[in-house]
Amino acid sequence: MPLKPLILLSMPQRLSAYFSRYRKLSDHEKTVIEQHAVIKSLPKGASLLREGESVRMNFFVLKGCIRQYYLADGQENTSNFFTEDDWIMPFVHHSRNGLSAYYLECLEETQLVVADNERGNAMLREFPEFQQIAQEVLEQEIMRQQHALAKYINESAEQRYLSMQESRPDLINRLPQYLIASYIGVKPESLSRIRRRIVRDVRG
Numbered sequence: 001m002p003l004k005p006l007i008l009l010s011m012p013q014r015l016s017a018y019f020s021r022y023r024k025l026s027d028h029e030k031t032v033i034e035q036h037a038v039i040k041s042l043p044k045g046a047s048l049l050r051e052g053e054s055v056r057m058n059f060f061v062l063k064g065c066i067r068q069y070y071l072a073d074g075q076e077n078t079s080n081f082f083t084e085d086d087w088i089m090p091f092v093h094h095s096r097n098g099l100s101a102y103y104l105e106c107l108e109e110t111q112l113v114v115a116d117n118e119r120g121n122a123m124l125r126e127f128p129e130f131q132q133i134a135q136e137v138l139e140q141e142i143m144r145q146q147h148a149l150a151k152y153i154n155e156s157a158e159q160r161y162l163s164m165q166e167s168r169p170d171l172i173n174r175l176p177q178y179l180i181a182s183y184i185g186v187k188p189e190s191l192s193r194i195r196r197r198i199v200r201d202v203r204g
Contacts (some may be wrong), residue, residue, distance in 0.1 A: 064110025
């Protein structure tokens with residue numbers, strides 16, 4: 001979603017504006033959301049989550065870019081990027097006993113809403129009117145992640161780059177090329193060849 005209309009809003013107001021997409025909120029509801037928002041600022045390079053750590057929190061990105069990656073044989077394999085108005089909801093397989101299988105790293109100075117499970121559940125008990133919105137957000141995020149994973153698995157490296165170019169064009173110029181290469185599953189030199197080939201095809 002475009003950010004321009006929200007630029008003059010404070011960070012807590014950004015969160016209530018996001019929830020207003022699901023249902024018109026009363027002034028009281030907006031105030032409750034903004035007063036309960038726990039906002040955390042992290043510098044570029046900060047680690048939000050590491051492999052093997054307990055997953056107890058969800059995050060809503062107000063500002064910045066966060067990379068999700070796995071370590072395999074000492075190599076970092078990028079699997080996702082999260083930017084403004086994205087939810088980060090770490091889903092953990094039951095076999096891992098609630099422990100993360102990946103890392104979350106801030107690529108830029110970042111501001112997040114931090115929502116731990118205990119605090120979130122307590123808020124929903126106190127303000128049950130938010131339960132429907134919370135359920136819709138969760139369902140949408142699950143569907144989004146499932147769709148993205150299925151699409152990624154079935155695409156070639158070039159198709160992954162084209163998909164990124166189409167759905168998240170801001171990231172093409174926002175990210176270092178080696179991270180884009182890691183995300184689509186190739187070496188940086190292979191990404192350069194893919195980009196040259198795409199340019200040739202466009203020019204005919």
